[in-house]
Amino acid sequence: MAVFPTDVITDILGMLPVKALIRFRFVSKSWDSLIKDSNFAKLHLHSTFKINNDVKLILDSDTADDDDKAYSVDFDSLANLEQLPRPLKTGGGEFTSRIFGSCNGLLAVYHEGGGVALWNPSTRTCHYLPRLTIEDVVERDHDILGFEYDVIGDDYKVVQMKASGKPVMIYSLKTDTWKRIKDCPYQVPYGKRQDGAYLNGSLHWVGDEKDRYFGGRLVFGLDLGVEEFR
Template structure:
């Protein structure tokens, strides 16, 4: 009896939907023990504060229940030990991403002041503390970390500097070090401007920029990571065209297939996501029947990535 070559089998399987591939997956009972289950904790199902997507995995946080790492495709779920840092008055900043150096997933948790930076390492199933962050994330630009190029990114200010001097910075979760990214060249001439929420658009890092006392808000996209000259002004929205959205929290989620629209999300505020037509300067609300009053929108792509340590 002839044997089908491994590369042929791999090629066939690579063309199957994830839900079909899951049928071939075998998991022993011992592997399902410990902190892993096939269903989310009831607290996570009821309401959660933040969530992130990376390689088909979701990281979900809840004030009481802690953090859950979940694969909707394989139904696996892992609960890192709950970590308490700061006190009830401290703002907690979180992030989630893939460590390309060690082929691992990591969760970042720190105070908005940049102090007490903790990283959860999935393979080790443990938290570790790294050096403090040299940037502070101010209250009005609190946001979920955006993962790109092996780093999780936020907008902040350098410690002990004026609040207007906002910068874009990242944490390389492979080498566990912070770094600052160059902003758009045209922004250097402005003293009073502020970066708002950072996100990922079309696979590239993006950020909203608001120049105080001017009448427009610009979305910049970094086409080549770390290169100042690669920043591209994707579109601008006048304050009259903002439709009274709170631009402190608005994030760009995705381009449409034809590239003529951008999906915007208001960061869980009581407004539905909306398509911004780049040519007509119009907004089209995305109607989701049965959706709750407050929810976030993210991009999710199915995969067989596992949350089992």
């Protein structure tokens, strides 16, 4: 039997849907190692976007009961509805679990009682972030979140801060650690829960200027490359 060059095998596998790749990991140790390699993941992602193959739309519910569910459907046809098992269960009560960000097939899920997880619904794999304890918290201050890919650092980052603008914590998937950065010079009004919107290398929120009785409403951003607000 002829042996195909590694680059040919890589090109072929790179055009297959994720479900097929999960099965093919068991063909051999070399295929398993190839499919799990981060460089192959980037190649497969680029191929998926290029041919518009296996692109899904995620439908999320935001409830505080045991019925908390998420679903996926084909992006173009809205067919093949599939329920997704959540990595963080609410367990009932007042706390809710929600998806607060998505990037390159990864979903960021937040639960007030269970922390944050990065979830790949295609492979059914989940990475739980180290639990974060934030000090200097204003009473009744709520969490403001964001998730995206830092192109400069080739790293996935999660941002968690309080509506008051302090403290601001950033999680790096590459190092699997949290760190505190300079406080945000803006604030988000209490009760206005919002998750960061990513554009041009920055996460953006709508907030107010601090220390001004009639502070103007504005859009502020956090540049993920230099980790500074603007």
